[in-house]
Amino acid sequence: MSSESESESESESEAEGEGEGWIPRTSLGKLVQAGKITSIEDIFIQGYRIMEPEIVDVLLPGLEVEVLDTGLVQKQTDAGEKGRFRAIVAIGNRNGWIGLGSGKAKQWRTAIEKATLDAKLNITPVRRGCGSRECACDQPHSLPFKVRGKCGSVIVELIPGPRGLGLVASEGVKTILQLTGIRDIWTRAYGSTRTRASIVYATFNALKETFKVVTPQDWAT
Numbered sequence: 264m265s266s267e268s269e270s271e272s273e274s275e276s277e278a279e280g281e282g283e284g285w286i287p288r289t290s291l292g293k294l295v296q297a298g299k300i301t302s303i304e305d306i307f308i309q310g311y312r313i314m315e316p317e318i319v320d321v322l323l324p325g326l327e328v329e330v331l332d333t334g335l336v337q338k339q340t341d342a343g344e345k346g347r348f349r350a351i352v353a354i355g356n357r358n359g360w361i362g363l364g365s366g367k368a369k370q371w372r373t374a375i376e377k378a379t380l381d382a383k384l385n386i387t388p389v390r391r392g393c394g395s396r397e398c399a400c401d402q403p404h405s406l407p408f409k410v411r412g413k414c415g416s417v418i419v420e421l422i423p424g425p426r427g428l429g430l431v432a433s434e435g436v437k438t439i440l441q442l443t444g445i446r447d448i449w450t451r452a453y454g455s456t457r458t459r460a461s462i463v464y465a466t467f468n469a470l471k472e473t474f475k476v477v478t479p480q481d482w483a484t
C-alpha cells in the first residue's frame with residue numbers, strides 16, 4: 264500500500280467508498296454499479312453529469328485529498344455570534360483527474376467531508392501535454408497550450424513550460440497542479456489575488472478549458 268498515513272484515520276464512509284452498501288439513486292449510478300460503465304472517461308465522452316460521489320469512488324479509487332483552505336465564517340444571529348467552518352478541498356490522482364469542492368459546517372471536520380464530496384461531483388479530466396516551444400517533447404509533463412480561467416475578479420493563466428522548470432505557482436495552485444500530474448508550468452494571476460478561494464477556483468476553471476479546445480489530434484480520432 265502507499266504511505267498515506269492520513270487515510271488510515273479517515274472516516275468509515277471513506278473506507279467503504281468502493282461502492283459497497285451503496286444504493287444508487289441515479290440511472291448513471293445504476294449503470295456504474297451494474298458494471299455497464301467501467302471507465303470515468305466514458306462518462307465524460309457521453310456527457311453524463313455525476314450526481315453521486317460513489318460513482319467516483321468506484322471508477323477512480325484511491326484519489327488523494329488535499330485541504331487547500333479552511334476558515335471560520337462568523338455569522339451574527341439573535342442568539343449572538345455563531346461560527347461556521349468553511350473548507351476548500353482538492354482531489355486528484357496525479358494522472359489527469361482533478362476535482363475541487365467547498366463545504367460549510369459547524370464542525371471543521373464535517374466541512375472538510377462536505378467539501379470532499381463536492382469535489383467528487385466536480386471531478387474533471389485535464390488534458391496534459393507539452394506546449395512548450397523550448398522543450399517540444401511529446402511527454403505529458405505540462406499542458407498542450409496556454410489556458411486561462413476566471414473566478415470573480417481573479418484571472419489565472421497557465422502557460423506551458425519546459426521540462427525541469429517545476430511548478431511556478433503559489434501554494435494552493437501548486438497543490439492543485441500536483442494533483443493533476445502536471446510537473447512544469449508557469450502561472451500568472453491577476454485581480455484580487457489575496458483571496459485564495461478565488462485563485463484556486465480560477466485555476467480549476469483554467470484546467471477545465473484544456474478539454475474545451477479542439478486540437479488537430481481530435482480530428483484524427
Ligand SMILES: [Zn+2]
Nearest residue numbers: 393398399400
Ligand atoms: Zn516538453
